[in-house]
Amino acid sequence: MIRLEQLCKRYQLGDEPVQALDHVDLNITAGEYLSVMGPSGSGKSTLLNMLGLLDTPDSGHYWLNDTDMTTLDEEARAAERNCRIGFVFQAYHLIDRLSARENIELPLVLTGTPPAQRHLKVNELLQRLGLDRHADHRPNQLSGGQRQRVAIARAVIRKPALLLADEPTGNLDSHSGQDVIELLEELNSEGITLVMVTHDANMGRRARRRLWMQDGKLLKDEQDAQP
Amino acid sequence: MRSPDLLRFNLRLLTGQWFRTLMTLLATAVGVAAVLLLTGMGEGARRFVLEEFNLLGNDVLIVLPGRKETTGGIPPLTGEGTRDLTLGDAEALLGLPGVRAVAPLVVGLTQVEGGGRNRELVVVGTSVELFHIRQLYVSQGRLLPETPLDQAEPVCMIGPEVRRSLFDQQPVLGRWLRTGDRRCRIIGVLEDRGVSLGTDMNDTVIIPVASAQQLFNTEGLFRLFVQVQHLELLDSVKEEVLELIQRRHQGERDVTLITQDSLLGVFDDVLKLLTLAVGAIAAISLVVAGILIMNITLISVSQRTSEIGLLKALGASERQVHRLFLSEALIMTLIGAFTGVVAGYALLWTGHWLWPQFPVSVPLWALIGAVLLAIGVALLFAWLPARKAARVPPVLALKGISDAHR
Ligand SMILES: Nc1ncnc2c1ncn2[C@@H]1O[C@H](COP(=O)(O)OP(=O)(O)OP(=O)(O)O)[C@@H](O)[C@H]1O
Ligand SMILES: [Mg+2]
Numbered sequence: 001m002i003r004l005e006q007l008c009k010r011y012q013l014g015d016e017p018v019q020a021l022d023h024v025d026l027n028i029t030a031g032e033y034l035s036v037m038g039p040s041g042s043g044k045s046t047l048l049n050m051l052g053l054l055d056t057p058d059s060g061h062y063w064l065n066d067t068d069m070t071t072l073d074e075e076a077r078a079a080e081r082n083c084r085i086g087f088v089f090q091a092y093h094l095i096d097r098l099s100a101r102e103n104i105e106l107p108l109v110l111t112g113t114p115p116a117q118r119h120l121k122v123n124e125l126l127q128r129l130g131l132d133r134h135a136d137h138r139p140n141q142l143s144g145g146q147r148q149r150v151a152i153a154r155a156v157i158r159k160p161a162l163l164l165a166d167e168p169t170g171n172l173d174s175h176s177g178q179d180v181i182e183l184l185e186e187l188n189s190e191g192i193t194l195v196m197v198t199h200d201a202n203m204g205r206r207a208r209r210r211l212w213m214q215d216g217k218l219l220k221d222e223q224d225a226q227p
Numbered sequence: 228m229r230s231p232d233l234l235r236f237n238l239r240l241l242t243g244q245w246f247r248t249l250m251t252l253l254a255t256a257v258g259v260a261a262v263l264l265l266t267g268m269g270e271g272a273r274r275f276v277l278e279e280f281n282l283l284g285n286d287v288l289i290v291l292p293g294r295k296e297t298t299g300g301i302p303p304l305t306g307e308g309t310r311d312l313t314l315g316d317a318e319a320l321l322g323l324p325g326v327r328a329v330a331p332l333v334v335g336l337t338q339v340e341g342g343g344r345n346r347e348l349v350v351v352g353t354s355v356e357l358f359h360i361r362q363l364y365v366s367q368g369r370l371l372p373e374t375p376l377d378q379a380e381p382v383c384m385i386g387p388e389v390r391r392s393l394f395d396q397q398p399v400l401g402r403w404l405r406t407g408d409r410r411c412r413i414i415g416v417l418e419d420r421g422v423s424l425g426t427d428m429n430d431t432v433i434i435p436v437a438s439a440q441q442l443f444n445t446e447g448l449f450r451l452f453v454q455v456q457h458l459e460l461l462d463s464v465k466e467e468v469l470e471l472i473q474r475r476h477q478g479e480r481d482v483t484l485i486t487q488d489s490l491l492g493v494f495d496d497v498l499k500l501l502t503l504a505v506g507a508i509a510a511i512s513l514v515v516a517g518i519l520i521m522n523i524t525l526i527s528v529s530q531r532t533s534e535i536g537l538l539k540a541l542g543a544s545e546r547q548v549h550r551l552f553l554s555e556a557l558i559m560t561l562i563g564a565f566t567g568v569v570a571g572y573a574l575l576w577t578g579h580w581l582w583p584q585f586p587v588s589v590p591l592w593a594l595i596g597a598v599l600l601a602i603g604v605a606l607l608f609a610w611l612p613a614r615k616a617a618r619v620p621p622v623l624a625l626k627g628i629s630d631a632h633r
Contacts, residue, residue: 052540054621055622074545075544078539078545079544089625093536097243107541109232110541114229
């Protein structure tokens with residue numbers, strides 16, 4: 001489903017160039033569960049942003065479902081993001097003035113889905129994630145775990161094929177972190193491809209396939225035997 | 228994004244920052260209200276003037292002695308100058324077909340004495356027809372007698388201001404007034420008509436035309452009013468008048484004809500221009516409002532960088548983000564413009580209520596122009612900040628907040 005070929009990204013930090021991604025080759029098949037680990041500044045987030053089409057590589061190729069993403073313009077990339085990719089961030093990135101329900105339906109609003117249809121889909125998800133009682137609450141009335149659940153609901157409302165999570169438990173205590181991971185894994189078991197950046201080795205070990213990065217390079221690529 | 232969703236999204240945003248919204252609304256509202264108010268007053272002044280002149284009626288020709296046209300090069304330098312308009316001319320004009328009434332006018336300044344006081348006043352010599360033509364009425368007594376034009380009579384009518392200044396509250400009918408070296412008896416007092424921009428009849432003494440000719444020792448008339456029987460006859464009567472004058476003045480068409488329309492045309496143009504000018508000045512305040520909107524949008528963009536990043540991550544295209552910020556400014560402006568229109572009309576009507584004689588009406592072009600300008604300025608000034616927002620790369624936008632959290 002995903003094929004990266006010699007992907008490079010270089011940032012200019014002051015006078016010094018930083019090679020955030022250094023000729024990365026990577027194949028991901030649909031339904032996989034990957035964790036990405038590595039020291040701070042090793043390029044994990046950069047890799048995730050590339051996969052999520054939030055950033056453009058300097059060189060190399062990125063095929064998503066056999067389309068070369070590096071040839072698309074910003075409009076087309078936005079459309080791809082909307083229908084194929086879901087993001088979960090460490091900082092939730094919920095809009096404070098909107099209720100949980102309104103946050104979740106945002107991707108549908110952007111594509112112009114009629115309200116009745118939106119309502120149905122959001123209700124379904126709210127129920128499933130145990131958030132029905134919080135539908136009309138603002139993010140600041142929710143706990144961290146609940147917020148991340150809302151963010152996950154927003155990420156999967158369009159039923160994307162790829163779910164990208166950048167340290168989804170980074171701001172959470174271990175208990176709600178566990179909850180969130182289990183939710184993500186549950187979604188993965190239903191077929192969504194999950195790529196998760198984490199600092200927590202225990203969390204990382206849960207994934208069937210684990211990537212280690214350092215200085216923009218893929219250091220290690222471990223895979224459990226398929227059960 | 229569907230329009231109702233866009234609207235709801237923006238309204239959330241605006242009500243969330245109500246103080247900022249209120250200030251921007253106010254700026255636009257003040258601008259729009261100022262345009263409406265000033266043009267409304269300009270238009271009011273124009274109408275006021277037009278209504279004043281309208282009392283003359285548009286079926287009236289004014290005949291002035293002397294040719295004042297600028298069509299034919301150098302005016303005739305034939306020594307004697309122009310011939311006077313006389314009462315004979317007036318009577319001859321009355322004989323023309325299509326003419327309903329003719330009123331001569333002789334005007335002069337003289338010392339007037341009455342009630343033991345002395346004032347220098349405008350004395351108007353005319354006939355009773357003038358009152359019909361100019362729609363003047365008496366508040367006491369009666370109009371000038373219907374005597375032949377060339378018959379002097381020792382009677383006079385006075386304006387309400389003359390009555391006040393000479394006689395205070397005392398009864399005046401039947402009392403004597405001395406105008407120059409002759410005396411006349413007061414037979415009527417004119418109705419108070421306020422200041423009329425034509426001639427201020429409130430502060431004049433009116434006597435029969437023949438008396439005035441004797442008083443000022445002149446044969447010539449100041450002017451003649453000719454009322455036609457039908458409005459459609461105006462043009463043909465004009466020509467007949469000129470021909471008649473030519474016959475009577477040894478082949479010279481040495482008079483100038485003025486119709487109310489031609490007179491008003493000039494005033495109308497000047498006042499319209501004036502209204503336009505004050506409207507334009509007021510419009511500057513709308514541009515100021517536009518600059519405020521630009522600042523507000525800029526602030527909004529930098530405050531919401533991470534939100535922009537998020538929206539982009541969720542699949543919002545550059546065009547959508549651009550539209551989002553433009554519509555925010557637009558909605559604010561529309562509400563502001565609406566408030567301004569309401570406030571502008573409210574002020575104008577309050578003014579009208581305080582001074583009922585002053586007509587209020589906002590010209591349609593000013594109303595539409597103010598609203599369109601407000602919208603145009605908002606779009607123009609919000610365009611750049613909105614584009615700036617749209618161009619933010621999604622990673623950077625998201626970083627804005629995720630970095631701050633560490
Ligand atoms: N927008 C940017 N401008 C300049 N340098 C950047 C930018 N984004 C990332 N970098 C640099 O690229 C390198 C990789 O950054 P990245 O965010 O991918 O690291 P990371 O592995 O996610 O680190 P962390 O674990 O701290 O999140 C870092 O050295 C970082 O300073
Ligand atoms: Mg990172």
